[in-house]
Amino acid sequence: MDWWTTFPAMDEQRLTSIKKAIDTGFREFTRSYGDSIEYIFTPLKAFLIWSEKLAISTPWPIVILFFCAIAYASTRSWRIVLGTAAGLSLIGYFGMWEDTMKTVSMIVASTLVSIAVGLPAGILMSRYNWLRMTITPVLDVMQTMPTFVYLIPVVMLLGIGKVPGLIAVVIYALPPIIRLTDLGIRLVSEEVLEAAEAFGSSPWQKLVKVQLPLALPTIMAGINQTIMMALAMVVVASMIGVQGLGQPVLKAIANQYFTLGLFNGLAIVAIAIIFDRISQAFGRRLQSLAEDER
Amino acid sequence: MSGLGIEIRHLYKLFGSDAQHLVRQAEDGMSRADMLSRYNHVLALKDINLNIESGRIQVIMGLSGSGKSTLIRHINRLIDPTSGQILVGGTDVTTLSTRDLRQFRRDATAMVFQKFALLPHRNVLENTVYGLEIKGIPRAEQERQACKWIERVGLGGYEQRLPSQLSGGMQQRVGLARALSNDAPILLMDEAFSALDPLIRVDMQSVLLDLQTELRKTIVFITHDLDEALRLGDRIAILKDGVAVQNGTPEDIVLSPADDYVSAFVKEVNRGRVLTLGAVMRTGEATDSVLSLPSTLKLDEAIARMIDAHASEAAVTGPDGQATGAVRLNEVVSATIRDAGRAPEEKSAPRLREG
Secondary structure, three states, rough: OOHHHHOOOOOHHHHHHHHHHHHHHHHHHHHHHHHHHHOHHHHHHHHHHHHHHHHHHOHHHHHHHHHHHHHHHHOOHHHHHHHHHHHHHHHHHHOOHHHHHOOOHHHHHHHHEEEEEEEEHHHHHHOHHHHHHHHHHHHHHHHOOOOOHHHHHHHHHOOOHHHHHHHHHHHHHHHHHHHHHHHHHHHHHHHHHHHHOOOOHHHHHHHHHHHHHHHHHHHHHHHHHHHHHHHHHHHHHHOOOOEEEEEHHHHHHHOOHHHHHHHHHHHHHHHHHHHHHHHHHHHHHHHHHHOOOO | OOOOOOEEEEEEEEEEEHHHHHHHHHHOOOOOHHHHHHOOOOEEEEEEEEEEOOOEEEEEEOOOOOOHHHHHHOOOOOOOOEEEEEEOOOOEEEHHHHHHHHHHHHOEEEEOOOOOOOOOOOOOHHOOOHHHHHHHHOHHHHHHHHHHHHOOOOOOHHHHHHHHHOHHHEEEEEEHHHHHOOOOOEEEEEOOOOOOOOHHHHHHHHHHHHHHHOOOOOEEEEEHHHHHHHHHHEEEEEEEOOEEEEEOOOHHHOOOOOOOHHHHHOOOOOOOOHOHHHOOOOOOOOOOOOOOOEOOOEHHHHHHHHHOOOOOOOEEEOOOOOOOOEEEEEHHHHHHOOOOOHHHHHOOOOOOOOO
């Protein structure tokens, strides 16, 4: 009755050989294609370096003004503008300006990449049901797979640094924008689509003039989620060499520097709140335009 | 583009997975109920034949589920027929390629919808130019056209408002302006005024009739409201369970309903507003009354004029102004309240299932 109490697993040797085979296979793949894959990502790397330099080299008053302007443009609320200015000033005063700029440029870059990948993916998904059925489980895996697990192959392929960091962040932050783009387009009312059809719109005209504008509030909610998830990955990404607010936190964990951890943590929270309020308010303003006809 | 007539021939629409195959059975006469119970397919339209003359208003009337909205969507092929032909200006719409169909929708037809179907993120002007924008007309020309029609439907000054800031009646005026801007010879109106308050509805009917006297478009108007049908239609087709039970002028429908279904429909109608003197006069009879009325005059108007003139009789004149007959006041009055007592010479014999 041994099989009753202990699960009849395959024998140790077999399991080891399977693991070995997969590992060797992947290592072979890395050795032969790693360089060319890295090469593909050089433009991305250049962009990351450029945006980080830009964020750091821009004088701080201009950066603060810039953020306040965006905050005002999207929220029209002086309270949020004031909060943005205060938050950024405190971060600077506590000596975390440069790290914060590095993190912000990373977040902006990964959000842009997520939009560039996620928006078309969401549009295609809303159009083809079979694609939706294929992508949905992939998104589920992306969202639930522990981050560290997919860090391993990414690091094996691309080493440590900005690009693998960005890829790790994008894998984690991509699902919401894909899902919500798909949802937003599917929610566009049948009647409006029929009207567009009746006036002889081509599929492209329908997408650009009707579906995307009407889905925009939902898509903005997706972008908001994506930004928040990207911020949540800052500390994890710092483990594979992404600079910014994550690295001091990592150092604080290793050395039990409570205050260092707390300050940098609070700085992350501050940018998170700023980004969240701005993108949410923007989405809400779009929503209020579309509200009645839904 | 000049006027286009529409000819619908042996149109069948069957909803269900095996429609192409089962439509043969419908053509052989299987009923809607049998089709549903035996094959679980919905026979939405059965052998529709309709000839819509260019420049006329054809009303298609029926209760919900009668297939009228399905029928109108066949004209611009928002719905594909299962079998049959739809000829618009001689072209068979059912055979158009995707590209040609798109061009046909841009040039030949414009549509007004029951629930307005405006783009909520665009203001009145931007909504109105939509059809022209799709066609690729230069922006300045788009706006010139759109502003003209916005003005005509009585929305001047509202160009920058969003649909959500307008009442239902005003939103439908935008829908109408959008359709008219397209300058298409065919106007499809799917229960266009059904969602509006009664007063606004009558108002919009007047707007449409007023425009039509000058535009002379081919208008297909769907409604479930008989008063609306009688007021707007040059001809009215009545649909029941996907079958056209009668097609005729408003007078035909009221004077000689084809079956009990149509009778039930017209029972409550204000006959005085539909029937004309021509339908109740004694043809060829002369009178010494000084009052003469045109045969196209509606009965309620005729009664008012006869009472005003203190005349108990009146001569009826034809289109050429010559007297063709006479009426008595009591006959005119009685014709407004019950089946035209003596409907002389069966002037409007029932024209059933024509075409």
